Each structure stands twice: as structure tokens, then as C-alpha cells.
Amino acid sequence: MELISSLTIFVLAIFVGFEIITKIPPTLHTPLMSGSNAISGITLVGAILAAGSDLPTVARALGFLAVVLATVNVVGGFLVTNRMLEMFRRKG
Amino acid sequence: MDRTVVINLAYLLAGVLFIFGLKGLTHPRTAVRGNLTGALGMLVAVVATLVHQEVVSLGLVIAGMVVGAAVGAVLAQRIHMTAMPQLVALFNGFGGGASVLVAGAELLRSGTTSAQTTALAAAADAASGPGATSAMGLDQLIAVVASGLIGAVTFWGSMVAFGKLQELRWLKKPIHYPGQHPANAVLGALVLALGVAMISWPEHAWLYWAVVLVASVLGVTLVLPIGGADMPVVIALLNSYSGLAAAATGFVLENNVLIISGSLVGASGVILTQLMCKAMNRSLVHVLFGTLGPGEEGATADEVYQGRIKSTSAEEVAMLLETARRVVIVPGYGMAVAQAQHAVSELAKVLESRGTEVEFGIHPVAGRMPGHMNVLLAEADVPYEKLKDLDEINPTFEQTDVVIVIGANDVVNPVARTDPNSPIAGMPILEVDKAKTVVVIKRSLSPGFAGIPNPLFAADNTLMFFEDGKKAITELISALKEL
Numbered sequence: 001m002e003l004i005s006s007l008t009i010f011v012l013a014i015f016v017g018f019e020i021i022t023k024i025p026p027t028l029h030t031p032l033m034s035g036s037n038a039i040s041g042i043t044l045v046g047a048i049l050a051a052g053s054d055l056p057t058v059a060r061a062l063g064f065l066a067v068v069l070a071t072v073n074v075v076g077g078f079l080v081t082n083r084m085l086e087m088f089r090r091k092g
Numbered sequence: 093m094d095r096t097v098v099i100n101l102a103y104l105l106a107g108v109l110f111i112f113g114l115k116g117l118t119h120p121r122t123a124v125r126g127n128l129t130g131a132l133g134m135l136v137a138v139v140a141t142l143v144h145q146e147v148v149s150l151g152l153v154i155a156g157m158v159v160g161a162a163v164g165a166v167l168a169q170r171i172h173m174t175a176m177p178q179l180v181a182l183f184n185g186f187g188g189g190a191s192v193l194v195a196g197a198e199l200l201r202s203g204t205t206s207a208q209t210t211a212l213a214a215a216a217d218a219a220s221g222p223g224a225t226s227a228m229g230l231d232q233l234i235a236v237v238a239s240g241l242i243g244a245v246t247f248w249g250s251m252v253a254f255g256k257l258q259e260l261r262w263l264k265k266p267i268h269y270p271g272q273h274p275a276n277a278v279l280g281a282l283v284l285a286l287g288v289a290m291i292s293w294p295e296h297a298w299l300y301w302a303v304v305l306v307a308s309v310l311g312v313t314l315v316l317p318i319g320g321a322d323m324p325v326v327i328a329l330l331n332s333y334s335g336l337a338a339a340a341t342g343f344v345l346e347n348n349v350l351i352i353s354g355s356l357v358g359a360s361g362v363i364l365t366q367l368m369c370k371a372m373n374r375s376l377v378h379v380l381f382g383t384l385g386p387g388e389e390g391a392t393a394d395e396v397y398q399g400r401i402k403s404t405s406a407e408e409v410a411m412l413l414e415t416a417r418r419v420v421i422v423p424g425y426g427m428a429v430a431q432a433q434h435a436v437s438e439l440a441k442v443l444e445s446r447g448t449e450v451e452f453g454i455h456p457v458a459g460r461m462p463g464h465m466n467v468l469l470a471e472a473d474v475p476y477e478k479l480k481d482l483d484e485i486n487p488t489f490e491q492t493d494v495v496i497v498i499g500a501n502d503v504v505n506p507v508a509r510t511d512p513n514s515p516i517a518g519m520p521i522l523e524v525d526k527a528k529t530v531v532v533i534k535r536s537l538s539p540g541f542a543g544i545p546n547p548l549f550a551a552d553n554t555l556m557f558f559e560d561g562k563k564a565i566t567e568l569i570s571a572l573k574e575l
Contacts, residue, residue: 003231006343006351013352016111017359023118026456026481027470029364029463030176032117033331035127036360037183039110040334042134042353043190045103045141046345050197051156052147059200064152066193069186071160072167077183078131079168084176085127087470088120 038077109133188246248311332361426499501540
């Protein structure tokens with residue numbers, strides 16, 4: 001059942017994504033890419049679970065590297081998107 | 093309440109915040125708040141994870157987050173707007189890389205938990221709900237392979253895309269080599285075979301790393317042959333992959349917030365990829381595996397241009413602009429290269445102060461990523477209402493007195509409408525040739541990415557202004573002010 005409920009969420013979320021994202025105007029496509037990119041840094045959650053848990057050293061090292069990469073993605077992504085969107089708002 | 097329940101509710105909240113965040117991006121006025129909503133969702137998800145039972149030591153986690161946040165913040169603040177495509181490619185790659193590493197770590201976890209029946213296994217059970225076993229099920233193993241495969245292709249594909257966008261010398265030109273397609277097919281088959289082997293014998297963790305290795309090679313070889321003007325498609329596609337990799341990792345961890353966010357991003361990337369392909373009238377398969385060269389029967393540059401090119405000066409264009417009631421500016425990648433966006437914005441302001449109506453016509457694939465031109469012009473203070481896309485601007489060219497094309501070529505080439513054998517046949521173009529006068533600012537008559545001559549340059553109503561984009565616009569502004 002675990003797999004089925006995961007699949008259900010996966011498929012429904014894709015539909016939600018399609019519905020919302022087709023409404024985003026072309027003007028905002030670059031911020032959309034960098035912003036959605038930051039959201040895909042959600043892998044950070046998995047990275048924290050690996051780096052912080054009681055696993056063998058190798059697994060924790062992998063987790064640590066993953067935390068670094070995912071945090072760059074998340075922090076950099078949201079900040080740069082904010083920087084771009086402020087420029088759009090300035091003259092809006 | 094059980095801590096696991098609270099954490100999962102927090103994840104649900106994070107997913108909802110992501111959806112609201114994306115919804116905010118549907119209008120420039122609400123977009124800043126939307127982005128902040130997304131960031132808040134991320135904060136909620138991260139804090140919930142930090143208090144998870146499985147997280148027993150925070151040292152490594154905090155260290156990694158500090159390093160990552162510092163690097164990310166510096167990159168985000170320092171980057172020039174013209175270099176945005178590179179940065180997005182880089183971040184895409186990092187997301188994919190993180191998925192590879194997390195799936196690898198989880199594989200090691202399942203290897204240890206089958207040997208230990210201690211507190212760790214109990215914690216894992218508590219996290220993934222009652223009835224879950226510590227060893228991975230078939231579905232999770234498939235998800236591990238998917239994470240490794242998609243993540244590695246995303247990481248290395250993005251690194252190559254980054255190199256191309258950064259114009260590193262050895263990556264600048266599309267790289268073709270004989271047997272390219274068979275080689276990629278062999279690599280693809282190999283990676284799938286290794287994936288099946290890994291699912292069949294999960295105790296051999298090295299098989300996972302073999303999948304990652306071959307997928308890495310595949311990521312490099314898939315992007316190497318792709319040329320500059322096709323980059324918008326590649327970046328959008330890699331964006332989609334980074335989402336799918338995160339979703340696959342969500343299936344490994346049986347974690348809903350990863351699945352939700354991953355599929356949102358996956359959908360977003362797919363939509364942008366489709367839009368970009370449509371704007372070039374090419375299929376995704378053709379962009380990824382096809383080659384774009386001059387059409388066999390196409391006219392040569394000499395036949396098209398011989399004796400028909402009228403070259404102009406800043407003074408002449410200024411006189412045209414002085415009497416124009418409506419002017420449309422069409423920017424392309426050349427504007428980004430020349431860093432001319434601020435000069436262009438100033439020209440628009442000067443014209444408007446004299447009562448001329450000014451709008452911008454923006455082709456979806458102008459530049460190196462979706463929306464590239466819009467960001468540059470927004471940086472230069474051009475209000476977003478003046479940025480019109482293809483469908484809005486095309487019907488207005490007939491009522492336009494002067495069109496200024498700066499650094500665009502293939503997207504204004506009328507051959508797309510007239511010659512069914514041309515490599516850009518059927519591509520929707522900005523129909524600037526319908527305007528009264530077209531001024532093309534360009535350094536030479538060199539062809540665009542499609543490698544074909546552009547009859548627009550030789551048209552009766554076209555004037556060529558041979559100059560660097562920024563210099564040309566600056567000269568125009570001073571000529572206008574002297575009139």
C-alpha cells in the first residue's frame with residue numbers, strides 16, 4: 001500500500017503542477033526555473049536524514065556532501081529568484 | 093501526539109506552501125511573495141527533519157548547511173544577470189548530485205539494518221510507518237536506481253551545459269564525433285542492464301555506483317553535441333530531471349514532501365521544454381539527437397545579400413525615430429553578449445519622453461534560457477507590461493513605424509515562413525518584416541545558429557546598422573538628443 005499511496009501523490013502532484021505552471025507568464029519563466037529549482041533542493045531533507053543518523057561513516061559522508069550540494073541549491077536558488085523578482089516588482 | 097505524525101504534518105504543510113509559492117509566480121506583482129512562501133515551505137520541511145528521531149547528531153548536518161548556505165548566498169548575490177543561465181544550470185546539477193548521494197547513503201543504511209536489529213531499525217520502522225521492514229523492497233530498489241540514474245545524468249549534463257554557457261573554450265562549439273548515437277545507445281542499454289542487476293542483487297552496492305558512473309558518462313555525451321541556441325531546451329529539460337530525481341529519492345525514503353516537490357518541478361520543466369520546442373518548431377528528439385545545418389537547397393549568403401544591403405548610421409536612424417509614432421525593439425542573445433540592456437532601456441525612455449509608443453517583442457527562445465531577455469530588461473528597469481510575447485506583438489507590426497532588431501537573427505528570419513526546406517521551416521518568428529522600416533543592429537552579416545542567410549537583412553525596408561550593440565544604441569541616443 002505504501003507504494004500505491006506514494007504513486008497516487010506523485011501523479012496528483014504532477015497534475016497540480018501542470019495546472020499552475022501553464023498559467024505562469026513567459027516574462028517570469030527564468031524566475032520560475034530558478035525558483036522551482038530551489039524547491040527541487042528538497043532532497044536536503046533526505047540528505048539531513050543520512051548525514052545526521054547513526055549510519056556507517058561512509059553513508060554519513062555521502063549525506064554530508066549531499067547536504068552541502070542541496071543547501072547550495074536551496075539557499076542560492078531562493079535568493080537569486082528573489083533578486084530577479086524584485087527587479088520585476090520595482091517597475092510593476 | 094506522536095512525533096512522526098507531527099513531522100509528517102509539517103511535510104504536508106511544506107508541500108502546500110510550495111504549491112502556493114508557485115501559484116504566486118503567476119503574476120509579477122505576487123511573485124516575490126510567492127517565492128518567499130516557497131522558501132518558508134523549505135524552512136518548515138528542514139526544521140521538521142532536524143527534530144526527526146533518526147537524526148541523532150547534528151554536527152555534520154549543521155556544518156554542511158553552513159558551507160552550502162555560504163556558497164549559495166555568495167553565488168546568488170554576485171552573479172550578473174547575463175550569467176543567469178549558467179547559474180541555473182549549476183544549481184540544477186547540484187540538486188541532481190544530492191539525489192545520487194542520498195540514494196547511495198540509503199542503500200548503505202539498508203545494508204546495515206539487515207544486520208542489526210537494534211534501535212536504529214526500530215527508528216527506521218517508526219519513520220516509515222507500521223509494517224515496514226528495514227531491508228528495501230523492490231519498489232524502493234527501483235527508486236534507488238532511478239535516483240542514481242536521473243541524478244547522475246542531471247549532474248553531469250548540467251556541468252557540461254554550465255561549461256557551454258560559460259563559453260569555456262573546449263565546450264563552446266557543439267562537439268560531434270562519429271558513432272555518437274550508437275555510443276549513446278550502448279551506454280543507455282548498459283546503464284539499464286546494470287540497474288536491473290542492482291535490483292536483482294541489492295547486496296552488491298557497487299552495482300549502484302556502476303549505474304551512477306555509466307549515467308555520468310551518458311550525461312556528458314548527451315549534452316556535448318548540443319549547440320548554444322538549443323540551450324533553452326536543454327536547461328528546461330535538466331530542470332525537469334532534477335525534479336524527477338528528487339521525486340525518485342522521495343520514493344526511496346517513502347517521503348511525501350520529496351515526491352510532491354519533485355513532481356511539481358518535474359512538471360514545470362516538462363512544460364517549459366515543450367514551450368521551447370514549440371517555439372522552434374522542432375521535436376524534443378530532434379533537439380537532443382538531431383543536427384542543425386544549412387538546408388541543402390538553401391540560397392547562399394552571396395545570392396541573398398549581393399548588392400541589396402543598405403547600411404545606415406546613427407543620424408539616419410535617429411531621424412527615422414524622430415517621426416515614428418510606434419517603435420518595437422526586438423532583442424536577442426546578442427543584446428546579452430553586448431551587455432546592452434541598460435542602453436536599450438534608456439533609448440526606450442528617451443523615445444517615450446518624445447511621445448513615441450515603445451514596446452518590446454520577445455521570442456520564447458531568444459537568449460539562452462526561457463525568459464532570459466525578460467530578466468535582462470527587468471534589470472534595466474523596463475516595465476514588464478511593455479514586454480510582449482510572440483502572439484501579442486506579431487499582429488502589431490503592420491502598424492509599427494520602426495522595428496529595432498538588436499542581436500537577434502534566426503527568430504526574425506522570414507525564411508521560416510517561405511522556404512519549407514530550410515532548417516528553421518515552420519518556426520514561429522517575429523514578423524518584423526511587416527513593419528514600415530526595420531533597423532538591424534549587428535556587427536556583421538554572419539549567420540545565426542541555424543547557419544543560414546537572413547533575407548530580412550536584404551529586404552527593401554531594412555537598414556543595417558553595423559556596430560556593437562551597446563555602442564550603436566548609445567550613439568542613437570546621443571543622435572536623438574541632438575536633433
